[in-house]
Amino acid sequence: QVQLQESGPGLVKPSQTLSLTCTVSGGSISSGNYYWSWIRQSAGMGLEWIGRIYSSGSTNYNPSVKSRVTMSLDTSKNQFSLKLNSMTAADTAVYYCARHCTNDVCASWGQGTLVTVSS
C-alpha cells in the first residue's frame, strides 16, 4: 500500500519561496505507471490542481501558477518536490501530494500540510 507524506515549512513570509517535499513509501517514483501531483485547498475554498510530473521528468502546470512553480523528482530518496516562488497570502492553503495511475484506475493522496503565508 503506497503512502505519501508531505513535509515542509508551515510558515512562509510573503515574497519568499515555498519548498515542499513528498516522501513516497510502498512504491517507486521511477515507475512509468504513475504520475505525481500537487493539489492545494485554501480555507473555505475548493481544491486547486497545481501540476504534475511524470517519472520521465515531463511536467504540466496550472496556468494560474505556471510562472512561479517548479516540480522535480529525487529518485535516490524516492521523493518529489514542489517549489512555488513569490508567495502571497493567497497561497495560504493545505497542500497535498498525490500519486495517480496513468491508466486512471487509482489515486492516492497524502494527508496534506498547512502552509501559511504571513510576515
Add this chain to the structure above:
Amino acid sequence: QSVLTQTPSASGTPGQRVTISCSGSSSNIGSNYVYWYQHLPGTAPKLLIYRNNQRPSGVPDRFSGSKSGTSASLAISGLRSEDEADYYCAAWDNSLSVVYVFGTGTKVTVL
C-alpha cells in the same frame, strides 16, 4: 477558481439514496472523463469513481457515477453514517492547456 459547479450540500437518512450533481462545459466534462473524490477533513481525499462510472478496487458498489453531456452525477445508495463527507468531482480541461479542474464540492450530511 473551481470550474465545475456542484450543489453545496445534500443530505439523507441512513439507507436513503443521495445524488450529487456536477456541471461543467464542453472543454472539460463534455470531452473528458469525470472523477469523484470523497474527503473527510483532516484525511487524505479518496478516489471513488474514475472514468465516469468505474470504481477502484475496494470502493463499495453503493457508490455509482454517470455522465451526460456536460454534467455528471454521483449517487450514494444505502446511505451510511460514514458517508458523511465532502465530495468533489474533477475532470481534465483542455480549453487553453491541460489542467485538472475540480468541482466546488458538496457536503453530504447523514441525518
